[in-house]
Amino acid sequence: MSLLRARGLQRHFGGIAAVDGVDFDLEKGEIHGLIGPNGAGKTTFVSLLSGRIAPQEGRITLEGEDITALPAHARVRRGLGYTFQITAIFPGLSVFDNVALAVQGGRGRGDLKALVARALAQVGLEALRDEEAGTLSYGHLRLLELAMGLALQPKVLILDEPTQGLAAGEIAGFIQLVRGLTPEVSVLLIEHNMAVVMELAQRITVLNFGRVLAQGSPAEIRANKAVQEAYLGA
Template sequence: MSLLEARGLTRHFGGLRAVDGVDFDLAAGEIHALIGPNGAGKTTFVSLLSGRVPVQAGSIRLVGEDITRLPAHARVRKGIAYTFQITSVFPGLSVFDNVALAVQGGRGSARDLRGAVAAALSRVGLEAMASDIAGTLSYGHQRLLELAMGLALQPRVLILDEPTQGLAAGEIGNFKDLVRSLVPEVAVLLIEHNMEVVMDLAHRITVLNFGQVLARGTPAEVRASPAVQEAYLGA
């Protein structure tokens, strides 16, 4: 049984078929990349999985439970965390308080707050910045803070939307090491334009184009696909 399973997911906006009958499976302990050209439907698809956009047709199951109609906050408590393409930290609060808010909204909200925050910050290397104001951090550190907030939710599934956008080359290397350290405890769904990151991290890749699945498979299989080369990667 898949950890996260989608069947026939559909979302149209007027005449635009943003997501058009997509099937998808995420296995426990897997890093699964979702790629495709701009406008392929990637962000809409993960918004359907996380509950930020309602499904028009199809179904979503998490560990066998139908969550298709659950609102986003209920899916967070079930174990789906979503970090955004643009940083969504609270700039006026401390690093500690940002993560504390996430702890209180997650699956383990009744556990020791201070210990949970410290564990999440330590995981991403920000423990020394706990008292800093989030808005004063560098962009790279804000992305790490957002990741700490996601981990503080104790997710089964962590969705990362363009996490390396704006990061320096050295920061990308550290990010890849961090993502690898999350599995098998957490399954990661990675939406990413940086193909070097995708090919290096992903166990499997799903390619979307015009709201439909163009290809899926291992990095080697996707790289070798003529259809993917024509639509996205280039020959």
Template sequence: MSLLSTRGLSKHFAGLTAVNDVDFDLPEGQIRALIGPNGAGKTTFVSMLCGRVELSSGVVMFEGRDISVLPAHKRIGLGLAYTFQITSVFGNLSVAENVALAARRRVKGAMVAQVVTEALGKVGLADRMEQNAADLSYGHQRLLEIAMGLAQAPKLLILDEPTQGLADSEISDFKALIRDLANSTTILLIEHNMNVVMELADFITVLDFGQVLAEGTPQDIRANAAVQAAYLGTV
């Protein structure tokens, strides 16, 4: 059984079809990359998975349960965490306080501090716990977002453009982080950096004009002529 699946998932905005009749299956334990040109519908698609955008038609299933009409906070409670394409940290709070807010959805009392320390340690921000989030670089804010997701012990972690704003050295650390996280959680990665995608993903889904253009291993996708044409030969 897939951890997450969709059938006929569609979203229409005032006559514009952003996502059109997408069937999608994500097995437990996989690193799946979702790629495609700008405007392909990737963020709208994952926003429907997370409950941030209401679907126009279709079904979203998580662990065999229909979650199509559940609000976002209920989906988080089931184990589905999503980091945003644009950082959503609280700039006036410390790094630790940001992660603690996320942790308190799952644990209480002294356990909060333990979860905060573990999550920040995993993303390499343990030495910045007392720093205000607003003072972090953009790349470090993205890592803080991931820590906030990890604090919820997700069964599925959805990362939207996580390497945007990271330096090359930080991207190398990020890839190591994802490989480590994959031992304990399923990962859906929306990413434009093709080196990251090809190195990390077990399987890739390509969206174009709101529809699935192709699916396969990194080798399959790299060799796919339709993907090369849609993605301007950058894959």
């Protein structure tokens, strides 16, 4: 059984099918890429998975449990984390306190200080724990957002455009970091940087006009003529 599964998801806006009958599976311990041209339906699809908006048709399960009707906060408590797109950083609070707030709002179980310390260690921010978040560099802010997501102790972590604005060296570090999250955490990666997707993802789903255009390994996606015409520009 897939860790996260969607079947027949549909969502229309003003007669336009933003997501039109999408099936999707995320396996335990997998890094799964989600790509597609602008307007393909990626943001709407991820919003359906995370509970930010409700589907008009279809079903979503997490570890076999139907979560279709659950709001976003209830999905977080069941292990579905969504970061980078909607994470709220409090610039006047310390790095430590920002992560502590995420623990308190999520499914964190155990000693608060230990959970925060573990999340900061995972992203390499232990030395900055007492710094005000508002003083961090852009790259460190991204790492803080990731630490806040990891502090939720997710089973699934959705990363939405995580490398946007990062320098090349920071991207290399991010790739190594995300690879190290598995198999404990399964990752859905929405990313325009194709080099990052091709290096990290075991499988890739391509959306176009709200529908699944292709699914497969990076090699299969590279070789898919329909994907080349719609997105890769080959």
